[in-house]
Amino acid sequence: MRDKVCLLIVKTGARDLPDLREVLEEMTELTDSAQGNVVASLTASVAPPSPSHFIRGGKIEEIREEIARTGANVLIFSVDLTPVQARNLETECGVRIVDRTGLILDIFARRAVSSDGKLQVELAQMQYLLPRLVGQGVIMSRLGGGIGTRGPGEQKLEVDRRKIRKRIEYIQEQLEKLRTHRAQIRQGRRQKGLRQVAIVGYTNAGKSTLLNALTGADAYVENRLFATLDPKTRIYEDGVDPSILFTDTVGFIRNLPHGLVKAFHATLEEVLDADLILIVVDAASEHASQHKRVVDEVLKELGAGSSKKILALNKVDLLGDAEKARIQDVFPEAVLISAMLKQGVRELIDSVRKLL
Numbered sequence: 001m002r003d004k005v006c007l008l009i010v011k012t013g014a015r016d017l018p019d020l021r022e023v024l025e026e027m028t029e030l031t032d033s034a035q036g037n038v039v040a041s042l043t044a045s046v047a048p049p050s051p052s053h054f055i056r057g058g059k060i061e062e063i064r065e066e067i068a069r070t071g072a073n074v075l076i077f078s079v080d081l082t083p084v085q086a087r088n089l090e091t092e093c094g095v096r097i098v099d100r101t102g103l104i105l106d107i108f109a110r111r112a113v114s115s116d117g118k119l120q121v122e123l124a125q126m127q128y129l130l131p132r133l134v135g136q137g138v139i140m141s142r143l144g145g146g147i148g149t150r151g152p153g154e155q156k157l158e159v160d161r162r163k164i165r166k167r168i169e170y171i172q173e174q175l176e177k178l179r180t181h182r183a184q185i186r187q188g189r190r191q192k193g194l195r196q197v198a199i200v201g202y203t204n205a206g207k208s209t210l211l212n213a214l215t216g217a218d219a220y221v222e223n224r225l226f227a228t229l230d231p232k233t234r235i236y237e238d239g240v241d242p243s244i245l246f247t248d249t250v251g252f253i254r255n256l257p258h259g260l261v262k263a264f265h266a267t268l269e270e271v272l273d274a275d276l277i278l279i280v281v282d283a284a285s286e287h288a289s290q291h292k293r294v295v296d297e298v299l300k301e302l303g304a305g306s307s308k309k310i311l312a313l314n315k316v317d318l319l320g321d322a323e324k325a326r327i328q329d330v331f332p333e334a335v336l337i338s339a340m341l342k343q344g345v346r347e348l349i350d351s352v353r354k355l356l
Contacts, residue, residue, distance in 0.1 A: 003037070006075050008063065008077050010078050026254070028041075034110070036074060040069070044059050051085075054082075060089075060092050073095050074097075075093055076098045086099065119171055122171060124264075133161055195276070197244055197274055197277070198276075199211060207280050211246055213340075214234075214349070233247040252295050261301060272303060279310070279312065283319060284315040310348075312337050313331060313336050317343060
């Protein structure tokens, strides 16, 4: 059964209305990915935030009325909350409170398939839960199911700070082994003369579809945010040396939780160690420029800001001629492609080879 969700889109500083609409659209998609139905959405101007509740009394009353009207059982914030703010809001509003990081962690927990992916998600979850423990060994009322309740594995309320810290240490040790293992694999590929290209981009930009179009692979494709968490590497061979290895990576998103970036460092090192970074942007999105900017920011945070890059504008089959011309003006260095229809793929390969 899907949760009934009330979204609170927070306006801080000079954020303008078009940007608020973009945030609402993205939060609605994230909520859907977490198996929630948005039944109401509100906005709040917060400057400065209340230390105890983040928002002030009048807005809390408005939220309570909206919850009563719609029957919402979850209130999701578009920003992050402190543990104190979340607890106080839960008491005031009488529903489960989930902040942006909690929502994204929930989606990652649903998407993780491999043991490596599950470990990385669990690390981020544990680090998120640790400051949210209440009393000795009780994590609020979090394990009853629904958005924001997907605790690591099937562990119940006996989890306490000491056990969580011990588990964090264990996971970090395992992920360090994973990093070493992945580094050895990449080194072996390089010794064989293979060139490595990392495919990155905003979530749902079409990276997995492009991997399939480039290599004939069968990477999982779904029109949802964060459909891919585990990196997939496939070889491209056309009789020309060197052969190219393309790696599909986890999608980026605006304000990607820092804990997730750190937890997925073993995976994201595929990007750092690549000979070339292939950035994929959804050209059909009205937010294409913002998405490209977010990707650049995450790459910089990872330490790949100065790495060699190429830009592919995907989904151009959804654009008219005038729109194609406009997006090409915005990104004159980009290669226009449709991964779904395999248009422009040959031109993209040629451009990649020139840079390798």
